Amino acid sequence: MKSYRPWRENYLVFGSPYIGEEEKAEVLACIDSHWLGSGPRVQRLEEEFRKYVGAPLAVAVNSCTAALHLSLRELHLEPAAEVITTAMTFCASANAIVHAGLKPVFADCDRRTMNIDPAEIARKITPRTRALLPIHFAGRPCDMKPILEMAERYSLRIVEDCAHAIESTYDGRHCGTFGDYGCFSFYVTKNMTTAEGGMVVSRDERSSNRIKMMALHGMSVDAWRRFSDQGYVHYQVLEPGFKYNLTDLAASLGLHQLARIEKLFPLRQRLWDFYHKELADLPLILPAPVPENMRHGLHLFTCLVDDRRTKVTRDEVLRGMHDLRIGCGVHYTALHLQPYYRDTFGYQAGDLPNVEYIGARTFSIPFSAALSEEDASDVVKGLKTILG
Numbered sequence: 001m002k003s004y005r006p007w008r009e010n011y012l013v014f015g016s017p018y019i020g021e022e023e024k025a026e027v028l029a030c031i032d033s034h035w036l037g038s039g040p041r042v043q044r045l046e047e048e049f050r051k052y053v054g055a056p057l058a059v060a061v062n063s064c065t066a067a068l069h070l071s072l073r074e075l076h077l078e079p080a081a082e083v084i085t086t087a088m089t090f091c092a093s094a095n096a097i098v099h100a101g102l103k104p105v106f107a108d109c110d111r112r113t114m115n116i117d118p119a120e121i122a123r124k125i126t127p128r129t130r131a132l133l134p135i136h137f138a139g140r141p142c143d144m145k146p147i148l149e150m151a152e153r154y155s156l157r158i159v160e161d162c163a164h165a166i167e168s169t170y171d172g173r174h175c176g177t178f179g180d181y182g183c184f185s186f187y188v189t190k191n192m193t194t195a196e197g198g199m200v201v202s203r204d205e206r207s208s209n210r211i212k213m214m215a216l217h218g219m220s221v222d223a224w225r226r227f228s229d230q231g232y233v234h235y236q237v238l239e240p241g242f243k244y245n246l247t248d249l250a251a252s253l254g255l256h257q258l259a260r261i262e263k264l265f266p267l268r269q270r271l272w273d274f275y276h277k278e279l280a281d282l283p284l285i286l287p288a289p290v291p292e293n294m295r296h297g298l299h300l301f302t303c304l305v306d307d308r309r310t311k312v313t314r315d316e317v318l319r320g321m322h323d324l325r326i327g328c329g330v331h332y333t334a335l336h337l338q339p340y341y342r343d344t345f346g347y348q349a350g351d352l353p354n355v356e357y358i359g360a361r362t363f364s365i366p367f368s369a370a371l372s373e374e375d376a377s378d379v380v381k382g383l384k385t386i387l388g
């Protein structure tokens with residue numbers, strides 16, 4: 001197997017976050033306040049995030065996985081009701097469906113946009129279908145118009161997986177505000193981070209309050225109020241909830257990450273354009289052009305190795321880039337062929353040709369606002385060395 005000699009001194013970490021002095025100062029201030037758990041900073045982050053995406057309500061949680069789980073539970077569907085999603089996603093999207101006692105049904109994606117194909121959703125609808133879970137893959141909005149029309153026609157609920165789509169809009173409206181719930185991730189590699197964290201945005205006050213309650217043990221009074229300077233308040237356990245609350249320590253990062261998010265967007269746009277220009281002649285299929293009515297959130301820069309033009313495989317690219325001290329990701333291999341989903345739901349190779357085509361060829365290159373121009377040039381140089 002071919003190996004490559006690196007020229008970089010340090011390893012270029014995939015998805016390294018951009019953390020500023022403001023975050024560091026806020027974390028220290030939070031520590032000095034002696035209030036590290038869920039409290040005023042979480043409340044501020046909920047309010048700021050709600051305003052940023054233009055949603056009526058927002059509840060902070062400790063991951064997008066938790067956000068998806070609580071949202072799906074809050075649909076109050078009958079056991080094993082079918083939820084259509086795509087297998088071109090991270091396992092958390094489908095795991096949350098299973099944890100909510102529901103059945104994930106995978107529809108194929110579009111080969112170019114990598115998003116769920118509305119025509120394939122239509123093919124998967126049965127009398128047991130109750131909800132749709134579209135994923136705005138890599139930050140590119142799904143085609144929401146036909147998805148909303150289908151939901152209307154068949155009375156389906158919608159939970160949007162916006163893990164990649166913090167800045168994404170469709171027809172001028174923020175992703176996450178089309179469905180009943182929009183679930184965001186603030187994981188370390190995301191466009192804004194709280195190390196681990198997430199948010200559920202929604203419209204219905206009653207269910208938003210229930211999500212908040214279920215994120216903290218199903219208790220009637222949240223921790224902040226229990227222990228605040230207003231004196232101890234007794235709580236009631238109204239349901240067996242979960243431990244999904246975000247901490248103030250985490251929100252300390254999030255507040256400044258969110259405040260900076262639109263300033264970093266043009267940096268990633270520049271990087272996006274740079275990669276498109278510099279990689280155009282390599283045997284790669286680059287991200288599809290973005291229509292006028294969408295704002296791509298620019299979360300991942302995913303490339304497919306074009307096996308019609310090279311004998312180098314995706315895994316050889318991954319290994320070669322690693323040799324060159326450049327970290328890459330894979331988003332994603334086909335989820336329906338992972339052992340649990342294959343064996344439990346009876347999927348097999350050939351069921352979702354586009355997901356499988358992408359899953360066998362895709363890799364993601366470092367694409368963070370924290371990248372220097374030199375880092376970005378190294379990524380291009382690395383790919384040219386391996387594929388040129």
Ligand SMILES: Cc1ncc(COP(=O)(O)O)c(C=O)c1O
Pocket residue numbers: 062063064065066089090092093135161163164184185186187197198
């Ligand atoms: C599409 C998608 N959905 C959900 C998640 C889960 O996010 P979290 O790590 O915040 O639980 C991820 C995480 O990477 C993701 O990529």
